[in-house]
Amino acid sequence: MKVNVWSTINQLSKERGVQPRVIIKAIEESLRIAAAKFFNKGEDIIVDFKPEKSELRVYAVKKVVEEVSNPAREISPDEAVLHDPQAQPGKEIEIELPAETLGRIAAQAAKQVIFQKVRDAEQEKVYEEFAPRMGEILTAVVRRFENNGLVCEVNRTEVFLPGKDKLPQDDFRPGDLVKAVITQVQKSGRGPQIQLSRTSPRFLLKLLELEIPEIASGTIKVKDVVRQPGERAKVAVASEDKDVDPVGACIGVKGNRILAITKELGGEKIDIIQWAADPMVYAKAALSPAKINKIVVANKQAKELEARVDKEQFSLAIGKKGINVRLASKLVGWKISIIQE
Numbered sequence: 001m002k003v004n005v006w007s008t009i010n011q012l013s014k015e016r017g018v019q020p021r022v023i024i025k026a027i028e029e030s031l032r033i034a035a036a037k038f039f040n041k042g043e044d045i046i047v048d049f050k051p052e053k054s055e056l057r058v059y060a061v062k063k064v065v066e067e068v069s070n071p072a073r074e075i076s077p078d079e080a081v082l083h084d085p086q087a088q089p090g091k092e093i094e095i096e097l098p099a100e101t102l103g104r105i106a107a108q109a110a111k112q113v114i115f116q117k118v119r120d121a122e123q124e125k126v127y128e129e130f131a132p133r134m135g136e137i138l139t140a141v142v143r144r145f146e147n148n149g150l151v152c153e154v155n156r157t158e159v160f161l162p163g164k165d166k167l168p169q170d171d172f173r174p175g176d177l178v179k180a181v182i183t184q185v186q187k188s189g190r191g192p193q194i195q196l197s198r199t200s201p202r203f204l205l206k207l208l209e210l211e212i213p214e215i216a217s218g219t220i221k222v223k224d225v226v227r228q229p230g231e232r233a234k235v236a237v238a239s240e241d242k243d244v245d246p247v248g249a250c251i252g253v254k255g256n257r258i259l260a261i262t263k264e265l266g267g268e269k270i271d272i273i274q275w276a277a278d279p280m281v282y283a284k285a286a287l288s289p290a291k292i293n294k295i296v297v298a299n300k301q302a303k304e305l306e307a308r309v310d311k312e313q314f315s316l317a318i319g320k321k322g323i324n325v326r327l328a329s330k331l332v333g334w335k336i337s338i339i340q341e
Contacts, residue, residue: 006051012118019121024051026117031058035097042072043095058097064089123187126157130194131185137206140196142176152178157194165197168230169266179264181206199229204270207261208235212250220246223275226330230268232319234286234327236275247272279334283307286328286336290317293341303334314340 009027013020028047035045035058043060050056062075064087075095080087083095140152140159148163150172161180172178180196181203187193197203205225214220219241227233237246250272251258258270271289276282280295283305290313298304307325309317317338318325329336 006054009051020051022121023118024049027051029117031056038097039095044072059094061092061094063092126194127185127187129155130157130182134182134185135202135206137179137181137203137210138196139177139179142172142174142178144174150178152196159194159196161196161198165195165199167198167266167268170198198265199227201225201227201233204233204235204261204265207264208250211257211260212252214244214246214249219244220249224331226327227268228323228327230266232269232271232323232327233265234271234273234288234331236273236282236286236331238275247274273331279303279332280305283328283332283334283336286331287317287324290324292317298337305332305334305336306339307336308339308341311340314338 009020009023012023028049031047031049032045035047036043039045039060043062045058045060048055048057048059062073062080064077064080065074066077066089068074068076075083075093077087077089080093084093087093138154138159140154140161142150143153143158144151146160150161150166152159152161159182161178165180165183170178178196178198180198181200182194183197183200183202184193184195202225204227205222208222209216212220215222215237219239221238221240222235223238224236225233235250237250239246239249258272262268262270273282273285273288276285280297284292284295284307287307290309292307292309292313294308296306296308298306307317316324319327325336325338
């Protein structure tokens with residue numbers, strides 16, 4: 001049977017970005033499934049599909065025998081001559097699916113399976129594209145609100161920014177561009193689920209890499225990042241080059257580098273800290289911008305430190321709602337108590 005499907009296959013391939021062989025395989029499978037209903041005796045169904053030549057045959061091979069014991073592979077002489085007038089006992093004949101039935105299958109059953117297979121291939125392609133990009137920043141277009149989050153689009157693929165992963169100051173509208181880090185790519189019955197976050201410490205880390213060449217090149221290492229999203233963050237850095245000041249390089253001239261990141265994060269304050277192996281030295285720097293007189297170990301086993309400050313530095317060291325000392329404790333890995341001298 002002549003079928004003009006090659007141009008359709010090529011068109012589908014270009015539109016959906018799916019290899020022609022995937023679509024051809026889907027057509028063959030759909031024809032085999034539908035043909036099984038026509039033959040219905042467990043025959044071995046052969047699909048001979050040459051789309052580039054517009055040739056399509058679906059048939060089963062049976063041996064002509066006087067007494068049929070296996071209807072799937074054998075056929076009586078009386079029935080055989082209905083398919084092939086030259087049929088004789090002992091010979092094999094090809095029983096073709098009627099052209100009318102073949103055409104109906106191609107128009108109905110095959111079409112459904114083709115698009116399912118194309119959809120599966122598209123989903124696999126999306127997964128293969130985004131799975132290796134876990135932890136990367138991307139820029140997506142906001143499309144709609146859903147489940148307290150944002151459904152966005154990037155390269156014709158839907159991605160999701162959950163409500164819990166938005167910053168408190170975020171106020172996006174459909175059509176807006178949103179920058180976020182990929183935190184999750186997983187397969188599901190509805191296709192690949194790609195989740196984004198703007199509250200993850202990883203998002204801040206990747207923004208630092210984008211804005212500060214020394215971090216991107218590895219000259220400056222980011223040791224730790226802690227955040228209270230939308231309010232304050234502390235980033236501990238160390239230099240691999242003794243001639244490079246890691247704190248100064250990250251802040252930039254007149255704070256221009258950090259200001260660009262703060263703007264992206266809706267005004268979130270970012271403290272750049274000099275990392276230190278000694279927890280007491282580290283804690284003193286971590287409590288920035290407060291000036292600390294002295295750090296003492298209160299309980300080494302429990303990993304507790306005391307930071308002693310002047311009266312005018314007390315509230316600054318604690319921070320609004322305790323945020324400064326809480327983030328510093330998290331950064332250093334020791335509980336820090338602020339003591340007023």
